[in-house]
Amino acid sequence: MLSRFLLLFSFLIVTDQAAAQDDLLDLLEEVEPKKEETIDYTIATFKTTRLVIAQSAETNAQGVLNVLIGHRFGRMNGGPKEFFGLDNSTIRLGLEYGITDNLDIGFGRSSFEKTYDGFLKYRVLRQSTGKRKMPLTLTLFSSIAIKSQAFSDENRENYFTSRLYYAFQMMIARKFSERLSFQLMPTMIHRNLVETKADKNDVFSIGAGGRVKVSKSVAITGEYHFVIPGQIVSTIGGQKVRDSFSLGVDIETGGHVFQVHVTNSRGILEKNFISETNGDITKGDLHIGFNISRVFTVYDKNKFRRKREAKRAAKAATASL
């Protein structure tokens, strides 16, 4: 009888000890902020601020400077004489900066048509779960491009405004899983000067694109922009204007993202690839291109925010004294 009670006694002590640490963990869960109390924002929908050749819904983080060097070569079907297009290389040098986590400002210059461009990119909605459930990321893009090439006919009256092109784009994106992200890109290009009266000054298109991650650092990307028919009548280089189609591969290292792609569009800017693509894929009018993106931290936004919070707390403390 006594032995039975001693057994029960010791059993009680042992089970009590083992369960206690798990009890503490359960207690901790009561103390912690619940999942529903914080907003969990989706990160890394795309690896960088470009999808294949178009903008992605991503913006740069606050205080981050992104140096973007874009290359686009000539047509591959130019053959070995043109070194499969590599002889006709064009480049865009660009800088973009995260003013806030949701607002980017950027500038660039393309050697193709000697065009300068400047843009603002604003992320209006951010995909999230938890306290606020938002299924999509919505980013707005607005840019001006200034073609600084000499006019084809210097003897007639040429206007500066003829050099201007405006691009407005909405990126509606969703990260479906760790591996798969997709975005829609309704776009409008406004050209001040067009070839004929039949060509519209405002060109509307709708693009769709996505990326599939094949490993932690490598992703395959694709993009297609459908230009609504009937807006562009004139040909470019004897070829009619077509929809832009691109396929690419993203390779990410520590601080760089390398993007290699193949596309039927000659130019890098929105106004080029949306309203001036004339490559016929069936004839092999394809261009190889690659982008290199390198980010630099201009200032540490976390440190900046903490310093500001500490100052505010100190001010509040002295005010209450």
Next chain:
Amino acid sequence: MKNILLLLSVSLLAVSTTFAQKQFTRSAKTRFFSDTELEKIEATNHQVTSIVDLAKNEMVFSVLMKSFEFEKALMQEHFNEKYVESDKFPKAQFKGKYTSEKPIDLKQNGNYPVSVKGTMSMHGVNKEVVASGTFSVTGGKMSGKAVFKLKLSDFDIEIPGVVSDKIAEELTIYVDASYEPYAK
């Protein structure tokens, strides 16, 4: 005799579950540091939650991985997306026991060196961890500090070959917590 023993067992059970000298915090700091020739990486989490049970010499910590703050936003993104996969494993947790030469007395100011042993759960892996730390009591308030090392490979955290020179195999972890009494 039978009744006395029964009473004793019941009272022991009752006493051990209601007697609680617990201390907690929601803002403990955890910092990790990776030191290589090519790069020094560090991040701090200012929102670590922890409870210490002074009666039972037990402690637990819960760390939300997404709350680690890096100087470089891209590093923070890679940390969450590629290395610790915080969407799959949002929290790291530690539960363990500590031993100290003299029991911690909140009425006695001073430093109490402790050695801690317990289980760290991170990235889906549980591993036993030992650490040395110090609890300090000043003016009835308790705080704790500890330093220990963790190997990334122990937790199945893979470093891609491309950046293997920039991230150390073993990281140093610093914990700094200021506690307050847990009132039920």
